[in-house]
């Protein structure tokens with residue numbers, strides 16, 4: 001097992017990892033920018049190192065400084081959390097060259113899955129169902145038209161290097177194709193420095209369903225069921241649940257085993273998520289995230305498995321603690337992402353939290369690094385906490401969520417808590433009846 005883990009992140013996820021490491025008896029090192037000197041992850045860690053000024057590129061993305069912090073403190077492993085360097089293959093390689101373990105998958109797996117065209121090819125080869133579309137990048141307009149006619153309109157043009165929903169354009173008929181291609185290419189070139197785009201069938205009313213997997217890197221992999229993350233605003237997840245209200249046990253086992261077998265074949269190591277769009281009973285792969293995800297606690301709630309423990313175990317060579325037959329799904333869990341944002345305009349609302357009171361009681365978990373008097377810096381992501389509620393079934397979970405939301409107090413700044421207080425009373429949500437466009441439509445209606 002590791003002696004000391006350096007956590008290359010901040011906020012709630014740095015705390016999440018720190019807690020897991022402490023439970024395993026491992027020393028922890030926090031790194032922080034000058035803006036985060038008073039942060040909770042710094043206070044709770046055994047040691048801390050300041051790695052630079054507030055902008056992420058000078059601190060949390062500064063590989064040089066992070067490696068130096070490992071050497072100064074004698075950390076033998078790094079957990080990257082999510083975001084920042086978590087899907088940076090070069091970072092994994094550099095750590096390796098310094099004999100420091102990256103708690104995550106192999107660098108070549110990060111690389112393959114970071115390129116959407118390669119990821120889709122790999123998924124297909126491993127027997128994972130993909131969205132019908134071009135086999136690789138499309139360069140010629142005529143070729144794009146031929147493929148679109150073959151798969152049928154509408155189609156979507158997507159950037160191979162894409163992320164955060166950028167570089168995607170829908171074409172509803174042949175007349176739209178030229179413009180859609182040109183816009184997607186120029187957006188992708190500007191945002192990612194790579195203008196390769198590919199084409200696939202545009203699904204009109206899908207749900208976003210993702211499967212959680214953990215692999216031991218040695219040919220064994222276990223799936224931990226799915227999460228439904230269809231409630232999104234601007235392709236950002238807002239509310240996540242496990243299991244999906246749209247799947248039955250047979251669907252769950254079918255897609256779960258497909259993914260587990262594929263990841264076993266790949267000899268994938270650590271935690272990963274395979275994201276699908278789901279429409280009319282069919283799954284279509286869109287991408288794989290080779291890291292821990294923000295919404296992982298809903299899976300932990302219904303399986304009782306600590307995903308960070310599993311990541312640390314696998315990276316240290318101790319293997320997985322569970323086999324597929326041990327994985328049971330108990331009840332239902334929902335996560336609300338609480339952002340420091342205006343609940344109507346979604347404008348960021350940094351500043352001092354004058355009072356912070358979290359809900360409690362059976363089945364309630366709050367992952368947050370905020371405390372009364374904490375000053376939210378303006379430099380980073382606006383996520384300030386996650387409320388995760390577990391119940392013996394979805395109805396109980398929703399009742400408990402409504403109760404927990406009523407107890408949550410965050411004074412001094414604006415947060416998205418009022419949005420969740422509305423959503424928990426929505427009939428469609430109570431019925432589990434929503435697709436990936438539902439929230440945008442709901443917000444547009446509320447606006448008029």
Ligand code: ADP
Pocket residue numbers: 131156162163164165166168200201202203204206208235275277286287436
């Ligand atoms: P990114 O990495 O930029 O987030 P994804 O491939 O994960 O891109 O897609 C983000 C979102 O875009 C999906 O959750 C979905 O809402 C939409 N999307 C992507 N591909 C399709 C498709 N083929 N049909 C319909 N919507 C899509």
